[in-house]
Amino acid sequence: MIQSTRVAPTPGAVADSSSEVPEGTYFLDSPDSSTEKSEHRTDVRHDNPHDDHLDRPLYASNPQNPIPKENIPWWRPIFWSVLLLVLQIINVQVLALLPVLLLAMAFRGVWFGCKSWKRPPASLNVAVVGAGWTGCQVVGQFKDIGVNSVRCYESMDDIGGTWHKSVAYSGLHIHTPSWMASFAGYPYTKNPDGRSGPTPEEREERVYNVDLQAYFKRYVEHKGIEDKFIYNSKITQVSYNSSTRKGHVTVYNSKTKRVTEEGPFDAVVFTGYATYPNRPDLPGENDFVAGGGQVFHSVQVNDELLAKLVKEDKRVIVVGAGKSSCDLVLQFVERRGSHKLTWLFRRPYQFMRCEKFFHDRSLWGMVNGFMVMIFWMVALLFPQLSWNVLRASGHAWTYRNTKDTKHDYSTFHFGMLDHRQRYILEHEAPQLVGNPVGFTNKGLRIEKNDEIIPTDVVIFCTGYRSGVEQIKAVKDGQPHELELDKKLFEHVIAPDFPVLSSCTNFSTTAGPMRGASVSEYLVYHLCVRRMASEKAMRVQANRLFGHFTLKQSILFADGFFQKWIRLLLDLVLRGLIPWQHLLIHFIQILLFGFTRPPTMNLLPRLPKKWRNGEGIELRQEIVVKDGVYGNFMTEA
Missing domain, CATH: 3.50.50.60 (FAD/NAD(P)-binding domain)
Structure with a gap:
């Protein structure tokens, strides 16, 4: 049972455990409650299932009432002094490794400098599942890279995902300042045109879902990608052909009650991490x-x-x-x-x-x-x-x-x-x-x-599932059971079903910006490097330090703290993110208070003819049901 400790009832008085109090005045136990000294309001009385006479210091009911300052332990200044000394020792050790780090940086630069395009990004056809903040960022970043044939399927009637008004619980807001939860190149602001940039107050605002969803819409309009989103459309099945390495999606439209099959797609990108309670x-x-x-x-x-x-x-x-x-x-x-x-x-x-x-x-x-x-x-x-x-x-x-x-x-x-x-x-x-x-x-x-x-x-309030297990998989015409608990290839791609990718664990940063990293990675995977076999992807996935799967997002995983560090280590060791750019990224966040997606530098310079649209032609393909068709870009 919850224990109770008596406190002084006088509003504004300084209380301690020895104060004399009227009968029936209580304060719930908390850390250091017996020694805490703070001002309390006791002019309003409330009860509790475990105590019928519980007077509370109701700071919550009056936002204007200043919250007492937190007590600082007497030993903390000494601890900080020792800690700063330890940090200096760590810095010396890091400096000793600097030659090795510089050599690794040079090797990576040469390695990726020799890479070349094997197909133009405009030749890709991509399906994105989910129009939350990650889905919007993925679609926007694909457009910036040159992938124009993108279809984003959203089961609800508008963009928003977890932040959509129909699924947002009361009080839902971001826990970080808005600058940490903004889209790449488009910081949060309530200004409709967004050109003047955020005010200092807007930068520090911890935005509620209604304002956040409106911001999503402004971003989509700003990027000119409104036509990429298909609403009231739920992906019920993904089919994969291992010989062509392409897939089709079966879509149920809750508004028209029609079922269509669309494709072929080079990638089906799953972006939801909190789809089902x-x-x-x-x-x-x-x-x-x-x-x-x-x-x-x-x-x-x-x-x-x-x-x-x-x-x-x-x-x-x-x-x-x-x-x-x-x-x-x-x-x-x-x-x-x-x-x-x-x-x-x-x-x-x-x-x-x-x-x-x-x-x-x-x-x-x-x-x-x-x-x-x-x-x-x-x-x-x-x-x-x-x-x-x-x-x-x-x-x-x-x-x-x-x-x-x-x-x-x-x-x-x-x-x-x-x-x-x-x-x-x-x-x-x-x-x-x-x-x-x-x-x-x-x-x-x-x-x-x-x-x-x-x-x-x-x-x-027991969290969410990604919902990927709700999607049926068909491989080479036969039902296929996705390996939901197996490691993903480079924490993104399902090795047993390579057309399916997931954004839920590729947390290079916080907020929607991780979607920008996923888009760049997938274009690199599909258009630059040689495609690995399913067997090779399984072997390489098992060598990774982190254990990330299709089934659960890293955000809801036990031991998130260490798993996230392992994820970043894997990305650096695989050469997907330069160590110096990752370091710069965290210096920007933790020291200077701004952020942008960590620079991956995976993509070579696009040939001039592709930048001008030459060598690319548009073709149309009729998909199998209801005469629905999609536009696909291929190299001429």
């Missing part, structure tokens, strides 16, 4: 619903539903520990305090302090950013040590410090929280650690002591 199947749910209970996944809890639950004064359990659970808990607490709310999770997740990661670009802020960059590299070999350093230095944070979870770096999924969010989650959100194992007709049963938590509503 991942909801646990617990016993007894039917009994709970029959008794009047309601069960939702976070994707269903839009503004209207949340307002209805608040208005009807429902008892609510939010299950989960990640970004979506934090967002929804904040929404409930800000609208009605901790009243009839329980935040249930098996273990707390780790987050980065937003102001530490995205600093003010002062000298001290740059030192902070440099330290993060170094210890991300250290995480490759010593993830636990690296994470402990980031926690001790104040960069990493969790909302409930417990002995068994506070050093668990596997629960870090690149979430960012600012000071106000952290304070509310830690001090005003009623938390309960437990594993839900089933329903009763009255509530949710948790594993610990077989306890039953009475409730009216359960909201599962």
